[in-house]
Amino acid sequence: MAKTLVRDWMHVGVVTCRPDTPAGEVADTMDVHDISALVVVNDQGEAVGVISRMDLINATFVQPYLRHWRGMVARHLMSSPVVSVRAETSVEEAARLLRERKIHRLIVTEPEGGRERPVGILSVTDLVRHLAESQG
DSSP: OOOOBHHHHSEEOOOEEOTTOBHHHHHHHHHHHTOSEEEEEOTTSOEEEEEEHHHHHHHHHHGGGOTTGGGOBHHHHOBOSOOEEETTSBHHHHHHHHHHHTOSEEEEEEEETTEEEEEEEEEHHHHHHHHHHHHO
16 A cells, blocks of 8 residues: 655645744735745745744734834744655654644645745644545
8 A cells, every 4th residue: 555645635835924024914914815824935935934823823912011013023923943844755754743843734845956945734634634534
């Protein structure tokens, strides 16, 4: 039986922002695209961080204590470094990484010009959905 690969279960494509994107714009982008995370990319298009809805929620709780909330940008909110896998990685290995790192998503990358370009996301929700489908 062939192993299931990340490419079989991942969301293809990523919505990105820059490290200097204002926090309000990050929230608006997530809302408009109805997504739970944004990938933060540098000038070369490499993933340098991830911002989740939970990161935004946590930031709003500390907002009253921060005088400079209006100056908060993606680099202040993002989790870094990015934990990534390739599309050819087995789902079993991806699930192990998610468990060990206690994270909710992996950024799927592919090599491009000596860099790793984000091309998709595999989340815990994806794993649960596909496992439920295979049981039903």
